[in-house]
Amino acid sequence: MRELNTQVLVVGAGGAGLALSIFLGDLGVDALTIERHPGTSHLPKAHYINQRSMEIFRQHGVADAIYARSAPRENLGRIRWMTSLGGDGPLDGLQFAAPSILGGGDHAAMYDQKGTTHPTNIPQIRLEPILLEQCEARYPGRILFNHELESFAQDANGVTAIVLDRQSGERMTVRCAYMIAADGGKTINPALGIEMIGDKDLGDFYTVWFAADLSGYIKDDDAVMRRIFHPEKPYRVNSLLTFGPDHWDGRSEEWASNFTRGPRFASVPGERETVTDEELIEDVRGFLKVDVPLTVRRVSRWSLETVIADKMQVGRIVIIGDAAHKHPPAAGLGLNSGFQDAHNIAWKLALVTKGLAPASLIDAYELERRPVTASNVRWSINASTNAYLIMSGIGVVPGESPEKTCERFKVLVEDSFEGETRRAQLNEILNIQRVEYAAHDRELGFVYPDGAxxxxxxxxxxxxxxxxxxxxxxxxxxxxxxxxxxxxxxxxxxxxxxxxxxxxxxxxxxxxxxxxxxxxxxxxxxxxxxxxxxxxxxxxxxxxxxxxxxxxxxxxxxxxxxxxxxxxxxxxxxxxxxxxxxxxxxxxxxxxxxxxxxxxxxxxxxxxx
Ligand SMILES: Cc1cc2nc3c(=O)[nH]c(=O)nc-3n(C[C@H](O)[C@H](O)[C@H](O)COP(=O)(O)OP(=O)(O)OC[C@H]3O[C@@H](n4cnc5c(N)ncnc54)[C@H](O)[C@@H]3O)c2cc1C
CATH class of the missing domain: 3.40.30.120 (Glutaredoxin)
Incomplete structure (x- = not known):
């Protein structure tokens, strides 16, 4: 069996693993990254890259490459709440709120004053290839796709990993001083007996990623996010995201729609397995009410989880990214926390592997990152459950019929003093949602009171x-x-x-x-x-x-x-x-x-x- 030695073996080339490889490359650490899939992710998951993450990428000379492919700042400012894009019903096509979001709109000056660079919006499917390009420049030939970690054992001096080349069927032994679990929690945690503590399966969610010309329906250019709520189908809120790649306004070539089919935070046994792609695509048509072809790129199913690993380090194995914490998407803290894990451990690995610091410096990683990420996980679920407040502001009363909801909604959008009051009320409630839309302190203010x-x-x-x-x-x-x-x-x-x-x-x-x-x-x-x-x-x-x-x-x-x-x-x-x-x-x-x-x-x- 082929044998390979490296200081650090990174398992998993998702966002967290790729970011870590970039950081280790800049710090001159001998590292090897393996990924079991043939390429970067095809799932349109994260899109908000927060201010701290962009600062980190700026420090490593990667920010400009990301901005070059991201939504321009002028398209980021708002999240528009609306009933549908098209349709000819009395309650169709109405916009009823547009708070600031993503470090733009009314918050741009505040973000600009406090950070070296601004947050951005780029779908993960487009971000990962940029990160990969940067990794390959730093580690030519050392990012191995189609390579899967099969098993491992650690001793006092290092970790021995058995890696399968899925194309050739051959195996190799990799001996390293430290192994990083950036595998989304799929392989290494179960082998180490690490438990994910928290709530799993909190609801069935779906993403339809599609190409469509929606320029006839969307004229504003300051929003890459829309929430579609129609009073005829309360509780079925749909997030419509602009996906570029060349335009980020109504002319965007691609879009992604994230939604639930029933109330949030309630998983229906078997639904994710039985609902067909065609039904989900019909759902999107039903939300948007558009009369243009939708060319579907991919349909994915996922569940809401809010969990944190009981350990983020076991001996010489360090756990980062989703392997250590899984968040609901609200507030966009998932991948961002993974980048920040990678940044936290990278310099420690560099000093320790170069013999400039004792091994105990590595242990500070868990002391520092676990409280921060546990708090981020809780923050994300709180930001998600706040959705019920917004529903209430819109006029949804639990147990009432859709007809009644429509009546209440009509008042919200009508030109009357009562309508004005309802809109003012809704805006106050939406202001509370800055815990999701503009959690600037979450992005920059996390602290490591204990550790190095x-x-x-x-x-x-x-x-x-x-x-x-x-x-x-x-x-x-x-x-x-x-x-x-x-x-x-x-x-x-x-x-x-x-x-x-x-x-x-x-x-x-x-x-x-x-x-x-x-x-x-x-x-x-x-x-x-x-x-x-x-x-x-x-x-x-x-x-x-x-x-x-x-x-x-x-x-x-x-x-x-x-x-x-x-x-x-x-x-x-x-x-x-x-x-x-x-x-x-x-x-x-x-x-x-x-x-x-x-x-x-x-x-x-x-x-x-
Ligand atoms: C709809 C949605 C929207 C989201 N929006 C945001 C957002 O706006 N901002 C944000 O920060 N986060 C967001 N997230 C969360 C974000 O997508 C995840 O946190 C992120 O993908 C985790 O990255 P990761 O690299 O830790 O793990 P993963 O992306 O799961 O990568 C792990 C990799 O390890 C590989 N692997 C596993 N086992 C092995 C093995 N044995 N050998 C080799 N390789 C292996 C896998 O193939 C995979 O490529 C969102 C998530 C969803 C579902």
Whole structure:
């Protein structure tokens, strides 16, 4: 049997696995990625790539390639609620609400001020080939499709995996220091006995992806998302998504329709298996009421799940993406959480495999990511169940007949004071749905209080319970606030101060002693640390004063930022021994903090056999 050695084996080339391969490539880690399918996914699932994910892709030089194929920003601003696209009934073709969404519309300025780059909309079926192209540029010949992980066993020094080449039928042994389960939870979790905790099968959902010329029905150009609700069929809300690839307004060449056939959050035993593609396509025609040909690309069936793995690491196996957490689509946190898992583990793998940090740094991954992703899973289901509030705002009363719903709905859209009141009421209710449409703090404000960080004893930073307003903070564990700075003619973000795979030390005006300390620790440890003083007389200027207002340290203080742009340590002001302080901080950070204790416990060998 052929044998292959690599530092990291990534199992699964879905969004999470591909993103991890890109990050590892930039960090110079020897890695191999295997995928059992012949190519990237054919399922039109994720489409919203949130602001933090786009920042991460910007850091890795991939954002421009994604924007080039995504919906332009002007098409992203709103989600339009309407009864149908066409039809000639009295309640057909009515638009009754259009809140802002996807970091656009009324929220664009807020997003732009707080992030290095903006969120975007690109269907997963078009995103994955872009990520693959980037992976192949970094790892020529090391992304193997048609290769399936069959079994594995781990010992104290590494993991041995048996991989089947599904085309030739031959097997090879891959020996690696770490194996990453980016397999959607299909193979590795069951072998490790990992349990997915939470609710499964919360409803039957369907996606019909089709090509159609809907330009005769859609004239606005500021919405890539539409919710179709018809009072004659309450509870059957249909999401219509613009799928491009060349136009993202009414002229879009392709579309996807996600819907349920009955009430949400209730799975009908056997329905997904028995309903035919033809019936589902008829459903879409019924929703849209359009009189143009629909050329179906694919019909898919899925169930709503809200689960989190009981472990995100077992010894030398680390679990990322849907293998670790499955979300309802509301708030678009599924794939985005997977990208952020990948970003979190990549720099740790790089430092450990290069011998620059102890193995316990890897253990910090679970300490950091599990609370964040568990919270994201709960957030997604709450955002989904809020749909009932919207139904109530529209005028759906449980148990009432569709005729009665139509009567109530007529008032909502009529030109009367009562109609105005109902619309105002609905808009207030829809404003609550910013937990789904504009959860900016969910995107940027997640924190790692425990893990590879040094707690400075300050109280937890303020967070918006509605998840809408993101409050920048440099409290250890938080994402480094973004501010635009200048260096000569060059405009750069605070995030651009972080070297690839290294740390940034950002000081106030009197940072000289901190900079000397950073140089000393870098020389001792072999870790790259770039030191910057920001502000008047510093290495970079802060012309708008945004950084000054967000940094929360004095002129004698310093902030140490990790390779993933999260703050690892800060000193609010002067310390007597900056080199000693920084050395202690690095010891704590690289040991993975509380994780160090965990690794000291004997590690049980796990076998996939
Ligand atoms: C309708 C819908 C809309 C969504 N919208 C959004 C959104 O807007 N934003 C968002 O962030 N998320 C969204 N999601 C969620 C998102 O699609 C998933 O979170 C994402 O696809 C998970 O990616 P992954 O790489 O972790 O797993 P997967 O995409 O499941 O990839 C796992 C890969 O591993 C491979 N594999 C499995 N076993 C093996 C093996 N033994 N050997 C080799 N390879 C193996 C599989 O073939 C697969 O390619 C949506 C989901 C749905 C259903």
């Amino acid at each position: 960080v040094v707690d400075d004893g300050s109280p937890p930073a303020k967070r918006d319970p509605m998840g809408h307003i993101y409050y920048p903070t440099t409290r250890p564990g938080s994402r480094l606030p973004h501010a635009w700075l200048t260096q000569g003619d060059r405009r750069l973000s605070t995030h651009d101060l972080i070297p690839m795979g290294g740390f940034a030390l950002i000081s106030g005006a009197n940072g000289g002693r901190w900079h000397d300390a950073a140089a000393q620790i870098a020389a001792e440890s072999g870790i790259t640390i770039h030191a910057w003083s920001v502000g008047p007389g510093g290495d970079v200027a802060d012309p708008s004063g945004q950084w000054l207002s967000e940094r929360e340290i004095g002129d004698d203080g310093a902030i140490l930022v990790r390779p993933d742009a999260h703050v690892a340590f800060r000193a609010l002001g002067r310390v007597d021994d900056p080199a000693g302080t920084l050395r202690n901080a690095f010891e704590q950070i690289l040991s993975g903090s509380r994780a160090a204790t965990k690794t000291a416990e004997p590690m049980a060998a796990n076998s996939g056999d």
